[in-house]
Amino acid sequence: MTYEEAIKAIKSNYPPERYTMLREALDLAITVLEAESKKKIV
Secondary structure (H helix, E strand, O other): OOHHHHHHHHHHOOOOOOOHHHHHHHHHHHHHHHHHHHHHHO
16 A cells, blocks of 8 residues: 555545544644655655
8 A cells, every 4th residue: 555545545534523532643644644655756
């Protein structure tokens, strides 16, 4: 699975509002994956 595929999977399965901690963790994961994806390109 590529970083882009992982980001897409997280975003398409994002939990509802009441899962605050999980949403924060997923937001952080997306941020890290996006940063790593950009490093890989450069």
